[in-house]
Amino acid sequence: MDSNKQMADLLFKNITKTPDDYEQMYPKRNLEEGAVVTRFAPSPTGFLHFGGLFAAFIGKTATKSTNGVFYLRIEDTDKKREVENGVSLIVKGLNDFGIEIDEGMLSETDEKGAYGPYTQSKRKDIYQAYVKSLVEQGLAYPCFMTEEELATIREKQESEKLLPGVYGEFAKYRDITVEEAQKRIENGDEYVVRLKSPGKEDKRIKFKDVIKGEIEMPENILDVVLLKKDGTPTYHFAHVVDDHLMRTTHVIRGDEWISSVPIHLQLFWLCGLKPPKYAHISPIMKEENGGKRKLSKRKDPEAAVSYYSEVGYPKGAIWEYLMTLANSNYEDWRLANPNEDIDNFKFSFSKMSKAGALFDMVKLADVSKNYICRLSAEEVYEMVTDWAKENNKKLYKLLVDDEEYAKAIFAIERGNAKPRKDISAWTDVENYVSYFYSELWDRKFDFPDNLSNDDMIEILELYKQIYDENVSSDDWFPQVRDMAETIGYAKAPKVYKKDPDSYKGHVGDVAGVIRVAATGRRNTPDLYEILQVLGKDEVMKRFDEAIESLRG
Known part of the structure; x- marks a missing residue:
């Protein structure tokens, strides 16, 4: 022999068995020409790293655009480094960001697909x-x-x-x-x-x-x-x-x-x-002290994908951001196609950075704001309550106790040609909605400095008399403007600017006092819509509290 x-x-x-036996057991896939078949193949040794999420995202995107197959294979031949429930942590990390596998491991014991086992220790x-x-x-x-x-x-x-x-x-x-x-x-x-x-x-x-x-x-x-x-x-x-x-x-x-x-x-x-x-x-890079370094598991909390779930970045926003890192032409495509589904973008390996994409939390927040502002009030409500259930029990209870009220809050200035961009992640929501809920609002009034307390009391006392919750959005501001003129305020900022000595201020100052009395803040979304959501009884109650505060 x-x-x-x-x-x-x-x-x-x-x-x-011989290799030929396995060739027959695992035949060529019946896929259309050009279909990409790829895998995410981590070791179950801890949390899913942002770089791993990025690689999985690239794999999923490449297979999706070619009607291919994306599978999860677990490379567990180094038993010393394994952590408990390591596979489930990886699967959860992928699922949290909408990266669904076509085949492979679903948990420590379950899998799907005809090309398994998808765990190396079983092969x-x-x-x-x-x-x-x-x-x-x-x-x-x-x-x-x-x-x-x-x-x-x-x-x-x-x-x-x-x-x-x-x-x-x-x-x-x-x-x-x-x-x-x-x-x-x-x-x-x-x-x-x-x-x-x-x-x-x-x-x-x-x-x-x-x-x-x-x-x-x-x-x-x-x-x-x-x-x-x-x-x-x-x-x-x-x-x-x-x-x-x-x-x-x-x-x-x-x-x-x-x-x-x-x-x-x-x-x-x-x-x-x-x-x-x-x-x-190339590795995801981060700027530091004028230079660049790799995103680090040890130094950077944002290196763990669990960070993004906890902070409450929607998975759709993460996809948008990852695509800006993946393909250099994506941002121009998104600007030209603001309402298109991300799946309609043609991903290309050749457009990926050879040197390494730069991770930028400020840009992520900006991308997320743009994504969230395009969502419907119902979508925002569903996503926020899902997040708050795990991460903010107090907010969760308020949102689910009166679903219609919460949706009305999220509907303010939503669906406009230029919607506001106040929310970058779901952690922003508590502060964003706080003045709508007595359980969250600190009842502090940040009144402007350019008017006296007596002038502001006069504005609020008069507005209390004329406030009509049934007035339309088109007629609301003219009503405020007419009231402002009767008590010595210019009907427009430009009128005041031309002759400031003839007026106490302008209509914007008057509206500003009303805004602070109703919300405690100088800057908010559309005041008319806020007053409508609060309801007349609550608005009157707040005006009385504001007047009392001004009287000291």
Whole structure:
């Protein structure tokens, strides 16, 4: 029997299936030409990072625009780093921002799709079948090097400034015989299985990254580990097998993996598999002290996607912001198409930043304001109550106790050609609505400084007499203007400006006093609409309180 075959049988006694068997179990997908199949493949090691959300967003967007498939694969071969409910945290993080998977893991135990298992720890036999095939071809071997031997090699390579790793003269067990391997295994010696790389130091490879363009790098010469001592695969090998069998067309990941592409391409070729296209995303950057740095899990609270749920950025606004980071032409498209569904934008890998998009909280808030101002009052109500149920119990109770009243508040100046942009996230809502609720309003009046208390009392006493809640929005301000003229105020600011000595002020000052008496604030949305929502009884009550406050 061929010695390679003997070695394979020695190492993998229990593996009976071959790569051909798995080819039949996981056939090519029946999708239209050009459909993108990609995955989000995190380890269940903690919270979902904003960079991970961005990568998942790019994957989902690319598949959506091509009628492809976006799936969630969990790379859980490093059990030491796992956290409890790590998969559920990832799934929740995606769901919170509307990134729905077509296939893959739904929780720690549930999954959907015909190309699973979607958890690497459950695919051990599949990986071993492919490694067994490589051993049979003389392309992989068992390596019994101890940690001490590896440390000695590293020291020598460091001192002589050599490429680190196992290769060439450092690959001690590259040509181990079946007999020696069997003896060591029977002796209980631990081993890994390494690739027998055919790479040459003087050879280079070229590949086209769909974001970065053409990249040229040295060919891989390292005998990388394929299977660890416990028989689980390394990331390098597992992703090759998984991406092939799950019929992935595009691997979307951070550009820290570019240095590993020569290894990955070599593994695809040696396994006789067609490599997917690679799309390496530059890290999200943040400005600091005049420079730029990567968004940091340790330094930046906004690095965790849970932050955005807690603050209350709507998922639609997050999508808008992520698309501004993803494609440089999106903002112009949105300006030209303010009411179009984001799905109608044609996403392109080629329009992605090669250097790394800049994260900007101010811009996110601005994007979110623009998004929220286009929502209907009903949509705002539903989203705010959903958020407040988990994050602001007091506000939640007020909103659900009188749904129609709350919707009337959110309807103020909504649907106009130029709607107001007071809300950037749902945390802003309590302050925005506070003067509509006695439980929230501090009952402080921020009256203007340019009028005396007596003048303001005069305005309010007179307005109390003429206030008519049934007057139309068109007639409301003329009524205030007429009243203002009767007590010595100019009917318009420009009239006052021409002859300030002839007037106490102008109609804007009068309306300002009414505004503060009704809301406590100098700046609010449309005053007529506010008075309508509050109702006459409450308005009169507030005017009386304001007058009492002015009298001291």
